[in-house]
Amino acid sequence: MLAWWSFMVTLNTSSLSLNLACLNADRVGLDNNSIAEFHYPWLRDNCHCHECYHPDTHERILVSAEIPFCLRAETAQIEGDWLNVEWNDRGHKSAYQLTWLAEHSYSQSKLVSQNTFLADPAVGEITTWGRELQQNIATFDYAKLYADPSQLLAFCQAIRDYGLCIVRGAPAVEGEIERFAEHIACVRETIYDRLHNVRASPGEYNAYNVASTTLELKPHTDMPNYNNPPGVQMFHFLVNDSIGGESTAVDGARVAEQLKAQDPEAFDLLANTPMCFRMFSDRGDVINSNPLLTLGVDGELRVFRFSNQLAQPVNLPADKMEAFYLAYRKLGRLVEAPENKVEFRLNTGDIMVTNNLRVLHGRNAYDSSTGDRHLQLSYMDFDDVLSRIRMLLKT
Numbered sequence: 001m002l003a004w005w006s007f008m009v010t011l012n013t014s015s016l017s018l019n020l021a022c023l024n025a026d027r028v029g030l031d032n033n034s035i036a037e038f039h040y041p042w043l044r045d046n047c048h049c050h051e052c053y054h055p056d057t058h059e060r061i062l063v064s065a066e067i068p069f070c071l072r073a074e075t076a077q078i079e080g081d082w083l084n085v086e087w088n089d090r091g092h093k094s095a096y097q098l099t100w101l102a103e104h105s106y107s108q109s110k111l112v113s114q115n116t117f118l119a120d121p122a123v124g125e126i127t128t129w130g131r132e133l134q135q136n137i138a139t140f141d142y143a144k145l146y147a148d149p150s151q152l153l154a155f156c157q158a159i160r161d162y163g164l165c166i167v168r169g170a171p172a173v174e175g176e177i178e179r180f181a182e183h184i185a186c187v188r189e190t191i192y193d194r195l196h197n198v199r200a201s202p203g204e205y206n207a208y209n210v211a212s213t214t215l216e217l218k219p220h221t222d223m224p225n226y227n228n229p230p231g232v233q234m235f236h237f238l239v240n241d242s243i244g245g246e247s248t249a250v251d252g253a254r255v256a257e258q259l260k261a262q263d264p265e266a267f268d269l270l271a272n273t274p275m276c277f278r279m280f281s282d283r284g285d286v287i288n289s290n291p292l293l294t295l296g297v298d299g300e301l302r303v304f305r306f307s308n309q310l311a312q313p314v315n316l317p318a319d320k321m322e323a324f325y326l327a328y329r330k331l332g333r334l335v336e337a338p339e340n341k342v343e344f345r346l347n348t349g350d351i352m353v354t355n356n357l358r359v360l361h362g363r364n365a366y367d368s369s370t371g372d373r374h375l376q377l378s379y380m381d382f383d384d385v386l387s388r389i390r391m392l393l394k395t
């Protein structure tokens with residue numbers, strides 16, 4: 001009489017099926033009596049023998065592209081907690097722990113955008129916002145972000161979930177924002193200086209853009225001209241003694257939601273029409289075209305690009321132009337809608353932090369004759385802030 005476990009594996013033409021019923025399937029999120037199907041190239045690609053995976057670096061050595069197209073399992077047997085497979089690929093033998101297979105079963109997978117089995121502690125739920133956030137912007141104390149890891153974690157999570165927060169009490173010292181960026185993650189350099197000065201001082205700093213004037217700055221994201229714009233932007237107020245110049249911010253995720261609800265065709269058009277942005281300095285000239293609403297494969301917003309000042313003349317077939325400008329203006333009016341905008345004054349020693357992939361920032365005009373206004377900016381990549389969340393959660 002055959003043992004019960006000999007019925008666990010079935011070899012098919014292009015895959016094998018495994019009955020995971022004995023593995024306390026509930027624990028790994030499977031239904032009882034689950035039959036998990038594993039395709040041969042997937043299994044071969046995930047062989048963890050020392051020929052295929054480096055034992056120290058835990059990185060794949062096997063070249064996935066070299067897996068034969070005619071790959072088949074010659075034999076597959078359960079022995080103890082292991083599934084042993086012998087392939088028609090030069091007689092290669094693979095062993096898979098059954099619990100690992102259960103944890104990596106994709107038979108019930110609905111995942112597309114998060115194409116991973118990793119339970120990622122850095123994943124969070126974003127909260128979209130409008131003017132109602134004005135009195136509730138997450139605010140942190142600079143010294144505590146150095147002294148208390150739980151505060152630093154909350155700060156990074158606020159960037160992730162709201163895309164806007166304020167830090168009070170930073171030393172009003174030149175270069176401090178660069179040190180702060182290194183405390184959180186690492187500085188993202190661009191063709192602007194590693195540390196970018198913003199103040200109305202024609203002649204002293206090269207006035208590359210309207211930020212270096214005293215004019216109003218409409219809400220915008222920085223550097224949409226990069227294929228990968230800097231993800232996090234930090235504005236450090238070394239001094240703010242001018243009248244005017246209040247900071248503004250708009251949640252692009254909220255605006256995109258509104259456009260999608262009000263005019264789905266306009267949303268789709270802006271998600272599928274590239275727009276050209278250009279930014280230059282004496283160090284470089286970066287030009288790229290991407291949709292204003294750059295979506296992931298799941299249709300979720302990945303990057304909101306909006307910069308009146310950096311947008312280049314639109315080059316589209318003539319019969320597309322009218323519809324594009326209609327959609328573009330609708331988006332722009334939602335950006336400008338008072339119910340979508342928060343406005344607040346920042347003072348010497350304050351830092352405003354935004355998720356530049358989502359949140360637009362701006363400022364009111366100011367009168368430079370009434371006092372100095374000098375900011376220093378530094379950027380980080382959003383991925384590095386998520387990385388910091390993972391590392392803080394490990395400690």
Ligand SMILES: [Fe+2]
Nearest residue numbers: 211220221222
């Ligand atoms: Fe800006």
